[in-house]
Amino acid sequence: MTTGNNNLEKSSTETKKISRRDVLKTAGIGGIGVLIGASGFGGLLSITESKATDTVQNDIIPFYGKHQSGITTKTQDHVYFAALDVTAYEKPALVKLFKDWTEAAALMTEGKPVGELSSNEFLPPKDTGEAAGLSPSNLTITFGVGPSLFVKDGKDRFGLKHRRPKELVDLPKFPLDALEEEWTGGDLCIQACADDPQVAFHAVRNLIRIARGKAILRWAQPGFQRTKQADPKGETPRNLFGFKDGTVNPNFKNEQQLNKQVWVQPGDGPNWLVDGSYLVVRRIQMFIEVWDRTNLREQENTFGRYRDSGAPLGQSNEFDKLDLKSKKENGEYVIPVDSHVRLSHGDGSQQILRRAYSYSNGMDVKTGSFDAGLLFLCFQRTPSKQFIPIQKRLAQMDKLNEYTSHRGSAIFACLPGTIKGGYIGETLFN
Ligand SMILES: C=CC1=C(C)c2cc3[nH]c(cc4nc(cc5[nH]c(cc1n2)c(C)c5CCC(=O)O)C(CCC(=O)O)=C4C)c(C)c3C=C
Numbered sequence: 001m002t003t004g005n006n007n008l009e010k011s012s013t014e015t016k017k018i019s020r021r022d023v024l025k026t027a028g029i030g031g032i033g034v035l036i037g038a039s040g041f042g043g044l045l046s047i048t049e050s051k052a053t054d055t056v057q058n059d060i061i062p063f064y065g066k067h068q069s070g071i072t073t074k075t076q077d078h079v080y081f082a083a084l085d086v087t088a089y090e091k092p093a094l095v096k097l098f099k100d101w102t103e104a105a106a107l108m109t110e111g112k113p114v115g116e117l118s119s120n121e122f123l124p125p126k127d128t129g130e131a132a133g134l135s136p137s138n139l140t141i142t143f144g145v146g147p148s149l150f151v152k153d154g155k156d157r158f159g160l161k162h163r164r165p166k167e168l169v170d171l172p173k174f175p176l177d178a179l180e181e182e183w184t185g186g187d188l189c190i191q192a193c194a195d196d197p198q199v200a201f202h203a204v205r206n207l208i209r210i211a212r213g214k215a216i217l218r219w220a221q222p223g224f225q226r227t228k229q230a231d232p233k234g235e236t237p238r239n240l241f242g243f244k245d246g247t248v249n250p251n252f253k254n255e256q257q258l259n260k261q262v263w264v265q266p267g268d269g270p271n272w273l274v275d276g277s278y279l280v281v282r283r284i285q286m287f288i289e290v291w292d293r294t295n296l297r298e299q300e301n302t303f304g305r306y307r308d309s310g311a312p313l314g315q316s317n318e319f320d321k322l323d324l325k326s327k328k329e330n331g332e333y334v335i336p337v338d339s340h341v342r343l344s345h346g347d348g349s350q351q352i353l354r355r356a357y358s359y360s361n362g363m364d365v366k367t368g369s370f371d372a373g374l375l376f377l378c379f380q381r382t383p384s385k386q387f388i389p390i391q392k393r394l395a396q397m398d399k400l401n402e403y404t405s406h407r408g409s410a411i412f413a414c415l416p417g418t419i420k421g422g423y424i425g426e427t428l429f430n
Pocket residue numbers: 239241243244245246247248249282284285286303305322340341344345351352373374376387390391394404
């Protein structure tokens with residue numbers, strides 16, 4: 001029923017690697033527009049493929065489709081997450097922003113710069129340039145809208161109030177929350193994931209630049225997992241506490257399961273969000289110095305899994321099922337009552353799609369310890385029936401709470417995908 005991250009599927013369309021330099025070289029022959037116009041992107045790829053076989057790989061994730069990419073896409077090595085505040089006052093400005101973002105995002109995910117190269121030395125170049133020569137690196141860019149886009153301080157800012165889904169409301173305050181304004185909320189979000197940190201950063205940087213005069217950064221957080229070079233087998237990544245994290249997740253190959261757990265369905269709320277998903281983000285600080293002084297048995301009891309194999313306590317293999325009934329001779333449960341997996345699993349009926357990344361932001365100047373933790377990103381169909389009840393259980397008695405602190409939080413509705421010629425957000429703004 002469940003798979004590890006390593007089993008997650010890349011989007012269905014066959015993809016090919018083509019570096020930005022290849023695109024520019026090819027453009028030198030006939031011009032990008034002419035080439036794409038004449039043969040479609042597939043044509044461009046096959047030309048380049050036959051010319052430069054050494055660069056043929058699978059690292060373009062299609063931007064267009066029924067759903068946005070970056071949700072059920074195999075988790076890339078890096079994320080750059082940004083929450084934004086809208087500064088525009090009129091809906092047409094928002095529409096223009098999303099149209100421009102769609103165009104730029106589609107280009108960047110194909111490894112292309114956001115605008116044609118200009119030789120006018122008196123103007124700033126359209127693309128910021130740091131991804132020139134880099135491969136597309138499986139870049140995905142996922143856009144979301146927060147509750148405050150619809151209503152802020154009681155004000156219907158863009159005439160969208162009646163379109164706000166009931167589920168798109170600020171999360172309740174959970175016990176032990178230590179949220180800080182500087183890591184919380186946002187009218188819009190951009191999640192850029194890629195197998196290269198510079199490609200992910202480049203994407204967000206250029207989108208923020210395009211947003212000038214319409215939206216500004218509110219907060220941002222980069223995150224990482226181990227790279228594919230370091231772990232060519234693609235095993236489940238480990239978090240900063242050294243445990244395999246991401247073992248149990250909905251099966252990305254199972255369309256039925258995704259429709260049940262991840263994608264918003266007709267009848268769930270307003271139609272504009274059908275085929276989209278809700279994203280809950282938590283910026284969770286992990287007290288790694290305290291953890292490092294904790295003995296192994298305590299660490300394993302905290303999660304309810306073995307550190308080495310990732311297997312549930314009492315089992316041998318990572319993907320073995322949790323046995324929540326089995327007891328030790330002393331009458332205690334093998335998987336402790338306050339362990340993270342027992343509480344997060346509950347009765348198994350609530351599942352979320354987790355796409356978490358570690359972060360490390362240098363030193364916390366107040367304490368002199370690392371400012372490190374987990375950028376917890378999870379997608380779901382109905383937050384009130386998925387993230388919220390799970391987090392309520394965890395906040396009450398999760399043993400992990402001794403070693404973590406929730407510092408940031410936000411919720412977004414991630415829009416459905418779009419086709420070429422359309423734009424992300426058109427179902428909402430039309
Ligand atoms: C409310 C949702 C969750 C938060 C917040 C959360 C924080 C968090 N988790 C880990 C590490 C692990 N989590 C694991 C499993 C797991 N966690 C959640 C939910 C939240 N975690 C779920 C739904 C599950 C799966 C439960 C199940 O059905 O078995 C694990 C075990 C391995 C795995 O399945 O991934 C680890 C390890 C940290 C470090 C953390 C906050 C910093």
